[in-house]
Amino acid sequence: MFPAPTTPWLLHPQLAAETFAVGDLTLSRVLLMNDTNYPWLVLVPRQAGAVEIIDLDDTEQAQLMREIALTAGVLKDVTVCDKLNIAAIGNVVAQLHVHIVVRRRGDAAWPRPVWGTVPARAYEAAERERFIAAIRAEIAFG
Amino acid sequence: MFPAPTTPWLLHPQLAAETFAVGDLTLSRVLLMNDTNYPWLVLVPRQAGAVEIIDLDDTEQAQLMREIALTAGVLKDVTVCDKLNIAAIGNVVAQLHVHIVVRRRGDAAWPRPVWGTVPARAYEAAERERFIAAIRAEIAFG
Numbered sequence: 001m002f003p004a005p006t007t008p009w010l011l012h013p014q015l016a017a018e019t020f021a022v023g024d025l026t027l028s029r030v031l032l033m034n035d036t037n038y039p040w041l042v043l044v045p046r047q048a049g050a051v052e053i054i055d056l057d058d059t060e061q062a063q064l065m066r067e068i069a070l071t072a073g074v075l076k077d078v079t080v081c082d083k084l085n086i087a088a089i090g091n092v093v094a095q096l097h098v099h100i101v102v103r104r105r106g107d108a109a110w111p112r113p114v115w116g117t118v119p120a121r122a123y124e125a126a127e128r129e130r131f132i133a134a135i136r137a138e139i140a141f142g
Numbered sequence: 143m144f145p146a147p148t149t150p151w152l153l154h155p156q157l158a159a160e161t162f163a164v165g166d167l168t169l170s171r172v173l174l175m176n177d178t179n180y181p182w183l184v185l186v187p188r189q190a191g192a193v194e195i196i197d198l199d200d201t202e203q204a205q206l207m208r209e210i211a212l213t214a215g216v217l218k219d220v221t222v223c224d225k226l227n228i229a230a231i232g233n234v235v236a237q238l239h240v241h242i243v244v245r246r247r248g249d250a251a252w253p254r255p256v257w258g259t260v261p262a263r264a265y266e267a268a269e270r271e272r273f274i275a276a277i278r279a280e281i282a283f284g
Contacts, residue, residue: 065207087229093252111233115255
């Protein structure tokens with residue numbers, strides 16, 4: 001008689017604790033990782049229960065790729081970038097999220113991956129706001 | 143008067159040395175990483191000079207996502223899989239390649255990422271051929 005209640009999407013508290021919100025794209029929330037070692041965004045598809053990319057349907061997967069390419073391109077434009085690292089890992093926080101990390105030769109973890117190697121260095125407020133503003137100047141968030 | 147000679151795509155020798163060929167999809171060569179610690183495929187788009195996902199055009203990016211989803215789904219079907227790790231890193235080998243790694247709680251690196259943590263353990267030939275056959279039974283390679 002009644003449709004099953006749908007579970008609303010909520011950002012995982014650990015992701016919320018480690019990041020600042022930048023804006024919402026069609027599918028994903030864009031977050032800035034609170035780590036000045038690397039310019040580092042995280043895309044979180046707002047799809048309750050999604051853990052793997054293959055938990056998204058074909059249309060959402062295609063949209064995720066467009067949002068990965070969009071944010072990767074903007075990061076490359078507004079930073080000094082030798083390499084992009086793009087990854088959906090989720091061994092610790094299962095909620096589907098995609099890391100988009102700008103790497104520079106000689107950065108804190110280079111050439112190792114950024115996960116679990118070097119402690120995060122928090123942003124100061126002004127530096128963070130400048131970086132978020134630079135991203136928002138390039139992306140039309142909803 | 144003459145078109146510029148096009149550079150043919152060639153698999154990077156380090157990727158060739160660490161893997162076995164499984165088959166070619168529309169865009170990507172599928173490789174099996176020679177490491178029994180984890181069921182681990184690598185997709186290499188056969189696009190000469192590509193280093194970043196954003197070096198591919200929109201159509202190729204969409205195709206790459208379809209091939210990621212296809213291979214990830216097959217890996218999940220033919221293995222015991224607690225989590226998929228999907229990543230384009232390339233800090234050491236620049237040629238664009240995407241890792242599709244099956245993770246199990248308690249595997250050699252769990253919950254850390256697989257890159258640079260635990261030395262690879264090579265396959266024995268029979269075990270390798272069984273695994274490649276299981277993947278080929280699920281994917282129609284060109």
